[in-house]
């Protein structure tokens with residue numbers, strides 16, 4: 001009889017410990033990536049290069065395909081990426097002035113550190129922190145107003161190692177199109193802390209994920225790029241300027257040909273439900289944006305890149 005205690009799966013290095021943001025081990029991650037790659041309908045929209053891939057994309061709703069086709073040539077230009085990096089950079093010395101985007105992250109962190117913050121930029125309407133651009137000298141006097149909710153087109157900026165809570169896009173139909181960096185998306189069966197995971201995928205620029213009331217409406221987004229040290233989790237703020245960016249479109253039910261019914265889920269994009277990282281309870285958030293794209297673009301265009 002052996003005197004050595006039997007090894008459990010958790011002792012094996014490939015299994016490891018479940019960590020933020022997805023609370024899965026390395027082995028579970030591998031399995032969920034395989035599950036994501038085989039999901040039907042496909043989690044990702046792209047030009048099919050095999051019959052299998054074509055078949056998996058066949059039942060993606062036409063409204064989604066239309067949004068993806070219209071977005072396929074969108075890119076951030078290199079100067080926009082570089083200027084965003086400048087505005088996301090952390091202070092080199094304590095007390096040093098930081099750029100607009102880092103300032104917003106700090107403000108959001110003060111309000112909520114149940115998860116590391118990300119930035120939502122409304123492509124139409126105004127943002128909650130537009131007034132901060134005043135200090136950067138790019139605010140028109142009529143820009144200074146409260147943020148709007150429910151923009152159908154949103155740019156999201158994901159600092160390296162930061163992530164969203166698990167949230168649902170309710171009855172909307174939409175796309176998540178990667179513009180810069182790299183983004184991991186975990187898709188869940190329904191909106192609950194311990195809901196079954198349907199698959200994990202990584203988006204790189206030009207790749208498009210999607211959602212509708214019946215498919216993939218619940219997810220968590222994470223930027224897996226090196227955050228400059230430390231372990232991500234509640235209360236984490238990265239120490240790098242690296243980021244991922246994604247372009248999101250959300251159509252309300254009446255804007256698509258999709259039939260809808262009332263099942264208690266958020267009906268339109270003015271508010272979405274999420275699972276609070278601390279209490280693990282379902283809550284609702286109004287979809288206010290942090291900035292407006294018109295304003296951010298002005299700030300970026302006036303940022304010296306040398």
Ligand SMILES: [Fe+2]
Nearest residue numbers: 167169219221
């Ligand atoms: Fe989302």
